[in-house]
Amino acid sequence: MTNRRQETTVAGRGLARWGLALRLTAAGLAGATAIGSVLVPVVAQAQDYRFTNIRIVGNERIEAATILSYANISSGAAISAGELNDAFQRIQGSGLFEKVELVPQGSTLTIQVQEFPTVNVVSFEGNSIMKDDALAKIVKTQPNHVFNPAVAEADADNIARGYAEASGRYGVRVDPKVIRRSGNRVDVAFEIIEGSVSEVQRIGFTGNHSYSNRRLRDVLATKQSGLLHAIISSDSFVPDRVDQDRQLLIDFYRSRGYPDVQVTGVSSEMARDRNAVFMTFNINEGQQYKFGNITTVSEIPELDAAEFSGLAKIRTGSIYSPNAIDIAVTRMEQLALRKGANFVRVDPRVTRDPRTQTLNVQFALVPGDRLFVERIDIEGNTTTQDNVVRREFRTVEGDPFNPREIRNSAERIRALGFFSNAEVNTRQGSGPDQVVVDVNVEEQPTGSLTFGASYGVSSGFGINVGLQESNFLGRGQYLGVQIGTTSDNQQSSIDFVEPYFLGRDLRARVHLWYNTSEDDNSAYSTKRLGITPSIEFPVSENSRLELRYTYSVDRLYNVTSEEEAAASGSSSWSSPILEREEGERTTSSVGYSYTWDTRRSGIDPRYGFTARFGQDIAGVGGDVESLRTTALLRAERKVWHEEVTLRAELEGGAVHKRGDTQLTVLDRFSGYGKVRGFESNGYGPRDRNAPNGDALGGKYFAALRLESEFPIGFPEEYGITGGLFWDTGSVWGLDDKIGAGGIEVDDGMKLRSAVGFSIYWRSAIGPLRLNFSRAVKKEEYDKVQNFDLTISTQF
Structure with missing residues (x-):
């Protein structure tokens, strides 16, 4: 490298040597003109030059004819000094020569060049x-x-x-x-x-009265530099991201009832050393509006407006949301198509009442343009098959053209996550009534190999390894392999998902698992191997139904009886209930789950509600006959200008035996993860007369979990928030209650509850949660857990 530096001609930022050569050329031309003026009598200086001979000197690669074509000087033709200068400029402007000189000598013009x-x-x-x-x-x-x-x-x-x-x-x-x-x-x-990254040192806002700087900064894709800025990429300043941030702010306000919001300017000031940027967004919020009167009219005689009015589903007095209007329009246009009215457009006509701060919306069914989709062209998908992109369109070639449906299709394509960029545009086809839809995509990696670490006070340190491919073989299928282990448990699973089974909106899934446990707060071991194929499909806009079949082989072993303990001189033995349940059994069951989730439509981002109900009926073969039922209600709401998030979960379940089946601890519910503040299997029915004191699980469980999440004073770029929680619940119910010494086990419903404080950290190494809890209602034999740390990361 040293020798190379000795041979280097240092051009500098302006490549000064090359620039000097060009300046000398210009001077040479001026000198040549001066020489010509000396040789020609004064009286002849107003006359034109005439060259009968043009000589090219210095060219090696460039043909003389090429240089003459740039000069454009004809032999014997009159040429002025200005035209001679124009010839020089054309040759120099070709970019082929380092130096150019035009030297007139009588009737001969010498063009001397030095090629680059x-x-x-x-x-x-x-x-x-x-x-x-x-x-x-x-x-x-x-x-x-x-x-x-x-x-x-x-x-x-x-x-x-x-x-x-x-x-x-x-x-x-x-x-x-x-x-x-x-x-x-x-x-x-x-x-x-290369220097250092230009970090976003501070993000500020002006004109925001309804939402705090903290809340608005959480909306942006750009983040302020924080404690771990060296490994966080979103705090670097990227100019192209500014427009995205501007649109994110506008969408945020509009979805919350501010239709007139404007981001009037974005100021990005660079620090003197260019390693920091200070950003300020100027916002004009406008007034918040609510929905007023919602009406529907039809300008198409064969369509009755009354049949469409109920599809709006917008409540007068609710906060205005463009998304609610879009969903209503989509419903109405779909109904028109089902009625055979192909060329119908629903125009939402919005009128405002500033006095009441309401927006009245009239949905008008009007005739649309008679356009047809000629074809759909897809480009840029080198790995992903065409049908994976094409199936996101509800429109096929020859169908009536619906601009809204094309826009929705574009959003669905982007939501796949297979492409870094996806643009869907339209252009006129072969005729005035034909439209061609162009889809241009840029593919991105869809597979990942992840290594994870986790820690729990009860489960200890664990390692997780996962392989995921969300676009398997370019077919849009998902394949995932997970292997995890802790000091007490080993879990492994394989998942394969076909999201469009049989070319329809049918989500087909195959789930295989193999789990073992040696000492999960219990003195027995388990092995569980199974497979679950399932089909899931939409029932309505916000709900889906899953149908499944499960086959599993479950084994309960290493249960120490009183006789075995006495023979070995040990004083530790398990409950006779577990002794009677020890062994291996197969379970064959069919089941379903119905899920209703308002987040699918996302009309109001401040609210979210989920309901799930499922049942599994065992006895389609196998050794077990039972009915297992579970239900979950979950609600979330953001309050106090969306600074605080409130969550509530109500969960319950029941399992009943059928026929002569004897349920075991592997069939019953445990307390794991249902009430914080207690160890895994730390509460529920327990044989207190058996030295091991193993938890036996229960046929029933119920739990209510309430929690909040809020800022605790840390800058939001650190991702640290706090929370309070209160959990209460119970696990109860046994069929076989006779425990050690022939004494009946207490299996009654006894509520447990705990309160606590949580610290959430969305750290660069993954989500981290610390729970500090105190059991306020418990039994004397329960195993409490006052602190719990959970870390999950991928790298």
């Missing part, structure tokens, strides 16, 4: 953030092409711009170096000093 050298090698030095392959795509200076200093200078600027756009580095310095080689060839080396 040919580029031998293009290299990059000092780059680590951006690799050579990426930089080579940016520069126009290429090997075996003519070297042009202006192009090299532009390449240096483009490299610096590429760093700014890709990694937020604005202090990058790029110096092009030129190394002379024999044979009129040069090596070009771009010397790069």
Whole structure:
């Protein structure tokens, strides 16, 4: 590298040597003109030049005819001094020559040129953030092409711009170096000093009265630099992200009833050393509006407005939301299609009443343009099959053209997560009534290999390894393999999902698992192996139904009886109830789950409600006959200008034996994860007369969990929030109650409850949660847990 530096002609940022050569050329032309004026009598200076001979000197690669074509001077024709200068400018402007001189000598014009050298090698030095392959795509200076200093200078600027756009580095310095080689060839080396990332030091807002700076910063894609800024990429300043942030703010306000919101400006000030940026968003919120009168009219005689009015499902007095209008329009247009009215458009006509701050909406059914989809062209999908993209369209070739449906299809394509960019545009087809839909996508990696770590006070330290591919073989299928282990448990599973089974909106899934436990707060071991194929499909806009079949082989073993303990001289033995349940059994069951989730429509982002009900009936073969029922209600709401999140969960379940089946601890419910503040299997029916005191589980469980999450004073870029929780619940009920010494086990419903404080940290290594709890209602034999730490990360 030292020898190379000794051979290097340092051009500097302006490539001064090349620029000096061009200035000397211009001076040479001026001198030649002066010489000509000396040789020609004064009286003849107003006359034109006439050259009968044009001589080309110095050209090696460029043909003389090419140079003459640039000069455009005809032999014997009259030419003025100005036209001679124009010829010089044309030859020089071709970018082929380092030096150009035009020397008139009587009737002979000598065009003397020095060609630019040919580029031998293009290299990059000092780059680590951006690799050579990426930089080579940016520069126009290429090997075996003519070297042009202006192009090299532009390449240096483009490299610096590429760093700014890709990694937020604005202090990058790029110096092009030129190394002379024999044979009129040069090596070009771009010397790069990458500098540091230009971090977003502060994000501020003006004009925001309804929402705090903290809440609005949480909306943006750009984040402030925080404690772990060195490994967080979203705090680097990327100009292209500013427009995205502006739109995110507008969407945020509009979805909350501010239709007139404007982001009037975004100020991005760079620090003097260019390693920090200060951003300020200027917001004009406008007034918050609610929905007023909601009406429907029809301008199409064959369609009755009354049949469509009920599809709006917008309550007068609710906060205005554009999403609610879009969903209503989609419902109405779909009904029109089902009625055979293909060319119908639903226009939402919004009128405002500033006095009451309401927006009245009239949905008008009007005739639409008679356009048809001629074809759908898909480009850019090198791995993903065409049908994976095409099935996101509810429209096929030959169908009536519906602009709203095309927009919805574009959103569904983007939501797949297979593409870094997906653009859906339309253009006129072969006729005035034909439309061609162009889909241009850019694929991105869809597979990942993850390594995870977890820690729980009861379960200890664990390692998780996972392999996921969400676009398996380009077919849009999901394949996932998970392997996890802790000191007491080993869990492994394989999942395969076909989201469009049989070409329909049927989600087919196959789930296989193999789990073992050795000492999960119990003195027995378990092994569980099973498979569950299932089909899931939509029932309504917000609900889905899953149908499944499950086959499993479950084994309960290492249960120590009183006789075995006495024979070995041990004083530790398990409950006779577990002794009677020990062994291996197969379970064959069919089941279903119905889920209703308002987040599917997402009309009001401040609210969310989920309900799930499921049953599994065992006895379709196998050793077990039972009915297992579970239900869950979950609600979430953001309050106090969305600074605080409130959550509530009510969960319950029951399992009943059928026929002569004897339920075991593997069939019953445990207390794990249902009430915080207690260890795994830390509460529920327990044989207190058996030394091991194992938890026996219960046929029933119920739990109510209430919690809140709120800021606790840390800057939001650290991702640290706090929370309070209160859990209460119970596990109860046994069929076989006779325990050690023939004494009946107490299996009654006894409520447990705990209160606590949580710290949430959305850290760079993964979500972390610390729970500090205190059991306020418990039994004396329960095993409490006052602290719990959970870490989950992927890298």
